[in-house]
Amino acid sequence: MNNSNGSADDLEMLIRSRYPVINIISFEEERVLRHLHTIAERRNKKIYTWSFNTGIVPSGLTDQSVKKVDSATRDPLQALDRVISNIEPAIFVFYDFHPFMGNRNFSVIRRLREVAAALKNSYKTLVIITPTMCICEDLSKDVTVIDYPLPDTAVIGDMLNQIIEQVKDNPQIKINLDDESRELLLQAALGLTLNEAENVFARALVLHSGLSAESIPVVLDEKRQIIRKSGILEYYEAQDDFAQIGGLDLLKDWLWKRSFAFSDNAREFGLPPPKGALFLGIQGCGKSLCAKAVAAAWKMPLLRFDAGRLFESALGSTEANLRRSLLTAESVSPCILWIDEIEKAFGSGGSSANTDGGTSARIFGTLLTWLAEKRAPVFVIATANNIERLPPELLRKGRFDEIFFVDLPNCVEREDIFRLKIAGRSREPELFDLKQLAVASDGFSGAEIEEAVISALYDSYYAGHDLAQDELVAAIKNTVPLSRTLGEEISRLREWCSGRARPASTPEAGSVGPASKLEM
Template sequence: EYLKFPLVQRLILLDLVSATTGLVPAGTSIQSQKHRNAPTREPLLALDQVIDQVEPALFVFKDFHPFLTKHNFAVVRRLKEIALHLKHSQKTIILISPVQEIPTELEKEITVLNHPLPTRDELSALLDRIIEDVKKFPQVKIELDDAGRERLLQAALGLTLAEAENVFARIIVQDERLAADDIGAVFAEKQQIIRKNGLLEYCATQETFQRVGGLAVLKDWLQKRSMALTDEARSFGLPPPKGILLLGVQGCGKSLCAKAVSSLWQMPLLRFDMGRMFGSLVGSSEENVRKAISVAESVAPAILWVDEIDKAFAGSQGSGLTDGGTTARVFGTFLTWLSEKTAPVFVVATANDISQLPPELLRKGRLDEIFFVDLPSESERAEIFRIHLARRGRAPENFDVAKLAGQSQDFSGAEIEEAVISGLYEAYYARAELGTAHVSEALRQTVPLAKTMDEQIARLRGWADGRARNASVARM
């Protein structure tokens, strides 16, 4: 696009195309490029042409980043020398690259211009053009009202125009229709982008908040924030939500909530596994974090799930003595992004141990809210029993749920689910239908984690009192 400006058109344009054609005039057809300037396929010879060029010129080097590594020190040094030469000439070099990897020697000489992904308005114009084109085919149905169109465009944010055009066209060809419920196909396109990177895990989930027992305060908070994702909310002045930290007892639904947010907000869920970030080379860990963040932003709006963040950044304060400061630098990179991010990436971080959390993470402005997820109350335990009985094809009204809820004091949601499953095994072994007695016996034989971790749970509750919002109603 930049080459269309009148000033640029008056220059002599030269390209280096992926080191396969050498230096050829811009606009040369691909058939004519073959063997046109073979010697300049070598990067040093191509750079020498920049020096030899007398007239004003613009040189566009395509995919030049493989030559800018420490193993190609001669190329880096030559570029450094040419940069000094270009300051007194009417010549300019443009390096086109899919990655931002600038050698330290050239940091002061290169200006970075990021080519942004299409805006919502650009995607809307693309969608209008596609809809206009398919009007020629009466068998194709466009079933998009204003709300459905908005959801489809929001889902497509983060795709390039070519990617969005391909996915819209594929939907129309396969279904002979385009509707708001085609969001899944758009998410599938984003899933391919994530898989190619390998640093993030795309979590395809069917979990909803109908399968989450209790946590009414957290559910209400998330439901209200979902309304802030529309154009109307932005016009009203609402900023997009940043993220939350779910702190609490193991097995009480923190990870389940992360999955349910994805379904509620109809956004892809990306799991940020800190173990994948650490590399063996100096600086590679921080670069991996930046790449993972870049991928998350490229498919935004999205949910970024950082599971057990307390373990991921444990020891960051003493990192200089244990791993040369790598964990501290990785943590710093992540914190900086949390504070400065503008892309609609909603972070859901979960943690079990407050003593392992770096205090910098808890500062206001990085996350919207900290929620404490406690052991479920009696009414919440009854709700959890109903959910797990129904998920396994049993009618909850056929069970004494009140008795089971009373018997399961200090049980987590995960332990309640396991009791239902254990009851199913016992009933199946006895060739009987599952009943209250089977589940009750499974509860009797279970020692809940709260009994063996009572001190840790008390410490968690003490810290959360006055520092975090309770995700549930008052515990009973």
């Protein structure tokens, strides 16, 4: 089976090269047909369409005219016979033909192979448009498969211009799109079909009586519906941005600089879209929070990959689920794909052959290939706590742009975290001695600091007065942090990451690196 990456020029090249049978994978039948009409006009060919309801008819006929056409070609075999017998140069476009191409429909499969042989030296082409790839093994050498690309910003921009032109004389509609807002709106619409983009722009017009930067969340909501249908990816509402994360200054700075790399100006400058980052570190230190904050700061959808929904008992279903999830992420790009605790989902990839028939190894290989070769602007954030279960292939350059080590917060960062957590509970941080709290919580993670604040709130509420410094100090003393419980494991993690991963925070004065911190 020949495969193409799916550029619009590829389709015309295949037709000019007399490829007999082409399977175009796309949900956009009308858009593909318009493109084929353009090609047909240039190549002086006619276009016929087929569906089970109409049979083969000249493209462009009205519904009334279709009723007068002989319906004998509604039968798939009769339709294929007509393709062979037709004399003039033509492109035959078949819709909804995939149900007849299953492995058990031997008569249609055989006839398709005969069509491929008969059309090879003719000026005729059979184009089968399907929403997903459905070519069986028998047809793999006779059918060329092409993924038709979703509309880019130029195509969506032209459609947006048409909408603006249609409503410009309506006094109730206000168009307030400067160059930056327009580009952000078009970037948000990437991954939608042209019909979906048109519908969501119309929805924004109705909701806000116009188009502006406020229309971007409306577009992202449309993407949420697409993600929900995938069944394996979860759409996360990203509310907290970088300002709500204490510490991790180096990581936040690195991420913020890459937020500008998805624009057209970045492409002209020569910047490729960033691939992603791997966050290694101690539990509760902000790795997952950073993933959510990136989506909020970059104003992109955040998709969480749920490995628990990936595995199924049926042969091949797990691999199909992974491919479908990755295609869904690409279809709604630009977006953030968050793979939480990646070592649990793919950590056994290299040694699974004896435990699950090699399924984990196969899906891990598929993921590695996709990480290295993906072209869609999908920024992957993977988090991991246990580096011992991470396969070395995942850590190799080219999979991710950078690997960060997220350590326990230092004293300055703990003070910042206490400030954010106390303010988040509707209290004034200035009323507390944050420096004392930061010193008392040495070895605490950000999650443990938050739990200490919540515990102190419980004690204060029970005592009948507002939150006080004494309750916070007492809650800290009563908490046994993970750094004491798993001190040896944390030390090993720091030692491994020293020199292998980039620190997420600026080291404290006098500190040499992650491994130099006191063991607790």
